[in-house]
Amino acid sequence: MPDFDVVVIGAGAAGLSVAAIGAGLGLKVALVERGRMGGDCLNYGCVPSKAMLAAGHAAAEARAAGRFGIRLAPPEIDWAGVRAHVQGAIARIAPNDSAARYRGMGVEVIEASAHFTAPDEIEAGGRRLTFRRAVIAAGSSAVIPDLPGLDGVPWLTNETLFDLEEPPGHLLILGGGPIGVEMAQAHARLGCLVTVIESAPRILAREDDELAEGVRAALLADGVTLAEGQPVARLEQLEPDSPAATAGVVAVLADGKRIAGTHLLLAVGRAPRLAGLDLVAGGVEAGPKGVRTRADLRSVSNRRVWAVGDIADPEGIGPRAFTHVAGQHAGIVVRSMLFRLPGTKVDYAALPRVTYTDPELAQVGLTEAEARAAGHDDLRIHRWPLSENDRAIAEGRPEGLVKLVVTAKGRLLGAGLLAPRAGEMAGLYGLMIGRRLPLSALAGMVLPYPTLSEGGKRAAGEFYTPKLLSSFTKRLLGLLKRLP
Incomplete structure (x- = not known):
């Protein structure tokens, strides 16, 4: 008789669920959890980063009043007060994820x-635990790039960034993805010099060009320096100017340009936490992207094992490093592992993602x-600028x-939103795509006025405008107006 029906490795969002x-x-x-309950999201990711972004937003709003x-x-930026806000947000949420609550x-x-x-x-804490089913939810960690000189300079990741007792004088950020640009804007608004170094031609390389350009403009307006299309050739330690100062770092770019800073943040991507799990002993196949699973998140090589969250690499789909995906995975595992429901599988057609800069960039679907x-x-591509939205104009944020990305028959494939709090608007489009609702459902919605959400309704309405103004419609109206 196994000791447990289910053994879960990792107490992040997916494992807890x-x-x-x-x-x-x-x-x-x-x-089983070797670190902090709540995982990266609570302790080093979503919660502290959004708390710091909120502090930066408050400072920016004061400047723009x-x-x-x-x-x-x-x-005036009180760094100790900012840190207290960040740690206070973690502390307030932590009881929901605590060991005591789960016990x-x-x-x-x-x-x-x-x-x-x-x-x-599985062996944990000196005990050997036999199981009917196991779920690997060990998550991911920041990629440490193989750069010449990195081992000779101090550097930060998201796991150590929020521990700084003093604000960075000049923060160099390697990587212009969501984590990099979010932390760039937050620190710039809190009074730090910030330079983002991105090897790709532009920041947010995965996002829509038009929408990413809006984030780029916002970063530049906040004083962030962007070095795009600039691979780093090597890193060097910068000796302090005075005995009281701390050593810094110099990033030497491929073209020979040198950028000096006081702190270096690595934000070039995420990698699954596979080390130490001894997956070979468990007969669990894995690769560089994580534990290889079928579409129902069951291991391709051990039918007793499932993988969820950042560490899962579903066949033909690949991993997605989002907390809300971890929650989605938990639901899939419950249906496939516990209830044995056939046909349960991962589907990212309506998956939202948000870069929480100001303005936010939200993308749902393609x-x-x-x-x-x-x-x-x-x-059919339909756009509606916020410069034509009454709420945006009233708030001075046009x-x-x-x-909207729409098929010729009116099916919504994707929605991109660049707006303040765009993430709060994304759910509507996820529902439409996930339930395959026709675009007419959005165009015909009655929304409260004035709201930013009206922009999507207006964009959807543009799909039907040519039909409404067609010669056939005009002839039909000419006949109908003769009726008594």
């Missing part, structure tokens, strides 16, 4: 490292480039765009 549901259904569940005829003194649910929480010793056995690459040639 699986453990809670399993225990709630009356199963005997063990949850003049657009309303309100004169304020330039804000109260009936989950056996083991605070230790875990590794496989057999296809049906970008225009992704849709064309997928073979959708007969597309920069932004709603961009």
Whole structure:
């Protein structure tokens, strides 16, 4: 008889969800976590980064109050107060993810490292745990690039950035993806010099060109320096100018340009946490992108094992490093692993992603480039600028765009949003794409006025304008107007 019905490795978003549901259904569940409960999202990612972005946003709003005829003194940044806000946000949420809470649910929480010793056995904290089913939810960590000189300079990742007791004098950020640009804007608005170095031709290389350009303009307006299309050749340590100063770092670019800073943040990507799991002993196949699974997240090589969250690499789909994907994965595992429901599989057609800069960039479904690459040639692209939105004008924030990617028959494939709080608007488009609702459902919605959401309704309406103004419609109206 196995010791546990389910053993979960990793107490991040995905692991916590699986453990809670399993225990709630009356199963005997063990949850193993070697670090902090709540994983990266709570402790080093989503929560602290959004808390810091909120502080930067408050400072920016104070500086921009003049657009309303309100004169304020330039804000003074209390770094200790900012840190207290960030840590306070973590502390307030932490009880929801705590070991005590999960033990109260009936989950056996083991605070230790875990590794496989057999296809049906895991060792954790000196104990050998046999299981019917296991779920690997060990997450991901920042990629440490193989750069000459990196081992000779101090550097930060998202796991150490929020521990700085003093603000960076000049923060160099390697990587212009979502983490890089979010932290660039937050620190720039909090009074730091910031330079983002991106080897690709532009920042946010995966995002739609038009929308990414809006984020780029916002970063430049906040004083961020962008070095795009600039691979780093090597790193060097910068000696301090005085005995009281700390050593810095110099990034030497491929063209020979030298950029000196006080701190270096590595934000070039994420890698699955595979080390130490001894997956070979467990008969669990994995690759550079994570644990290889089928579409239902079951291991391709060990039928007792599933993988969820950042560490899962579903066949033909690949990993997605988002907390909301971890939640989606938990639901899939419950259906496929516990209830044995056939046909359960990952589907990212309506997956949202958000870069939480100001303005935010939200993308649901396919970008225009992704849709064309997928073979959708007969597309209709409909845009509505926020410069035509009454709420945006009233709030003095008319920069932004709603961009819809639609088939010729009116099916929404993707929606890109560049707007303040765009992430709050994304759910509507996810529902439409996920449920395959016709574009007419959006065009015919009655939305409260004035709201930014009206931009999507107006963009959808553009799809039907040619039909409404067609010669056939005009002839029909000419006949109808003769009726009594």
